[in-house]
Amino acid sequence: MNNDVFFKSVLGKNMPDTESVFEMCTKHIDSDARIRKNYNYSFWVKLVASIIIVFSILLITPIGTHARTLISHFIAIVTINDCKIEFDNDSHTVFTIPNGCSKVELDGDIYNTKSYTSIDSLKHDTNIDMLSWNGCKSYSDILLAVKNNEYARLSIIYQIFDNGDIPNDIENGTVTDVMIHGYVPIKDSVTFKDIALKDNELKYSTIDDEGNLVKYSKNEEYESIEKYYSNSLSTDITVVSDKNILDSDEVTNYKQGYIFFFVYDGVLYQVNVVGAIDNAKGVIESLS
Amino acid sequence: MSSENNNFFELVYRDTNTDVLKYIVAKCNNMEDVSDIFQDVYMEFADVLKKKGSQYFKNPKAFLLHLTKTKIHRFYKSSLSYIENNIEDIRNEVDIENINITVVEDEVITNEQIDKALSLIGGMDMLTQRILYLRFYIDCSLDEISNSLNINESTIKSRLYRALRYLKDKMEE
Numbered sequence: 001m002n003n004d005v006f007f008k009s010v011l012g013k014n015m016p017d018t019e020s021v022f023e024m025c026t027k028h029i030d031s032d033a034r035i036r037k038n039y040n041y042s043f044w045v046k047l048v049a050s051i052i053i054v055f056s057i058l059l060i061t062p063i064g065t066h067a068r069t070l071i072s073h074f075i076a077i078v079t080i081n082d083c084k085i086e087f088d089n090d091s092h093t094v095f096t097i098p099n100g101c102s103k104v105e106l107d108g109d110i111y112n113t114k115s116y117t118s119i120d121s122l123k124h125d126t127n128i129d130m131l132s133w134n135g136c137k138s139y140s141d142i143l144l145a146v147k148n149n150e151y152a153r154l155s156i157i158y159q160i161f162d163n164g165d166i167p168n169d170i171e172n173g174t175v176t177d178v179m180i181h182g183y184v185p186i187k188d189s190v191t192f193k194d195i196a197l198k199d200n201e202l203k204y205s206t207i208d209d210e211g212n213l214v215k216y217s218k219n220e221e222y223e224s225i226e227k228y229y230s231n232s233l234s235t236d237i238t239v240v241s242d243k244n245i246l247d248s249d250e251v252t253n254y255k256q257g258y259i260f261f262f263v264y265d266g267v268l269y270q271v272n273v274v275g276a277i278d279n280a281k282g283v284i285e286s287l288s
Numbered sequence: 289m290s291s292e293n294n295n296f297f298e299l300v301y302r303d304t305n306t307d308v309l310k311y312i313v314a315k316c317n318n319m320e321d322v323s324d325i326f327q328d329v330y331m332e333f334a335d336v337l338k339k340k341g342s343q344y345f346k347n348p349k350a351f352l353l354h355l356t357k358t359k360i361h362r363f364y365k366s367s368l369s370y371i372e373n374n375i376e377d378i379r380n381e382v383d384i385e386n387i388n389i390t391v392v393e394d395e396v397i398t399n400e401q402i403d404k405a406l407s408l409i410g411g412m413d414m415l416t417q418r419i420l421y422l423r424f425y426i427d428c429s430l431d432e433i434s435n436s437l438n439i440n441e442s443t444i445k446s447r448l449y450r451a452l453r454y455l456k457d458k459m460e461e
Contacts, residue, residue: 003452006392007424010405015425016323018305024327025301025334029293 078238078261078268080224085238085261093266095184097146098125109148116142119156128154130182131233131264131287135175136160146186154182154267175275178283183268222259230262232285237262239277260284296342297334304352305330306426311353313421314436315360317414325363329356389452392459401459408458409451415439416447423448 101112116122140157158178226239242257260271273280422428
């Protein structure tokens with residue numbers, strides 16, 4: 001059998017039926033009601049299973065650690081490509097490594113992780129009065145990850161839209177993604193390796209629908225674009241743009257990515273926002 | 289208005305669906321996702337067309353390709369394409385200029401053979417799968433595949449050779 005005929009028969013099993021998609025779309029254009037999309041099961045499994053930060057769900061080995069309270073202060077250096085930005089923390093931070101963390105090993109690093117259902121429980125468990133955003137009350141994840149017993153990362157990942165699916169008719173500049181990460185040192189001298197951003201070197205992992213760890217790399221480009229003083233937080237804020245998200249803005253004009261770095265109350269914050277710069281700054285000003 | 293929109297949609301769809309499919313195959317992380325992403329792209333396009341009308345689209349093809357990129361981005365939750373870097377070139381091992389392997393000699397293919405071949409292909413690395421789909425399903429030339437995947441033609445040929453040889457061996461077992 002000719003290879004072309006053979007492969008058309010075989011590979012066609014995974015390919016869309018273009019005529020039925022065409023018919024479905026034209027019916028949709030004709031109809032008043034919105035047609036429910038005919039996804040297969042794997043789509044939803046992937047949506048549920050895929051998350052940005054690997055240690056949020058790699059709860060492999062529960063360990064019976066006892067809560068430990070530590071007091072620290074730090075000078076943090078965030079590196080954007082080759083540009084170093086220094087952040088001073090002039091107050092002492094009281095942090096508790098809580099009970100009930102789970103231990104995860106990834107690329108030689110040890111993480112003690114814990115997932116929470118509310119910001120209050122995260123604050124209570126860690127003794128950190130973490131800043132949060134009042135613009136959304138729905139969360140994808142609230143997480144703690146203590147890396148190598150060197151520093152802790154507290155993360156709040158907001159789910160602004162139902163099922164994480166962004167509507168196509170949102171207003172330009174509307175904020176579509178917000179993630180807040182708070183970094184707290186555990187040792188006196190520590191480097192926050194996770195927040196050294198470098199062009200084209202972003203690597204992260206997700207879990208596939210069979211529970212396997214899948215690693216990805218992504219070509220992001222970063223540029224420090226602005227430093228300003230926040231009146232509401234009374235601290236200097238450095239703004240970094242994610243140039244690739246900006247580049248994808250040509251047509252629909254709603255995806256613009258910014259990363260804000262600042263120190264507040266003894267915690268180094270990294271806040272990722274996708275939206276127009278004024279809206280993104282609005283998120284920062286409304287943190288409390 | 290809907291008749292005008294349908295005519296516009298048909299024109300755009302006929303003009304773009306192969307390119308959209310090619311882009312998804314080149315960028316997806318799993319070939320089983322292609323149908324969902326493809327459908328999602330055109331349903332959203334139809335949705336925007338219905339709400340805004342055809343005048344909204346200054347460059348429908350650019351809009352669709354951007355929409356496809358965005359859909360893949362959302363589908364994988366911030367994961368755009370990942371192409372393996374461990375590409376090996378086997379030019380020195382085989383005569384890759386003359387790939388002449390017929391995977392199945394029978395004139396008729398059974399459902400069992402289709403399922404077996406699909407399973408074997410699904411077990412291959414993503415780069416080889418992309419090459420097979422682009423070459424044999426979308427009928428891309430080696431040059432088009434090279435541009436879509438940003439790899440050189442000799443790599444494509446070596447991957448094709450190995451894939452065909454592997455499939456032929458396994459299908460005969």
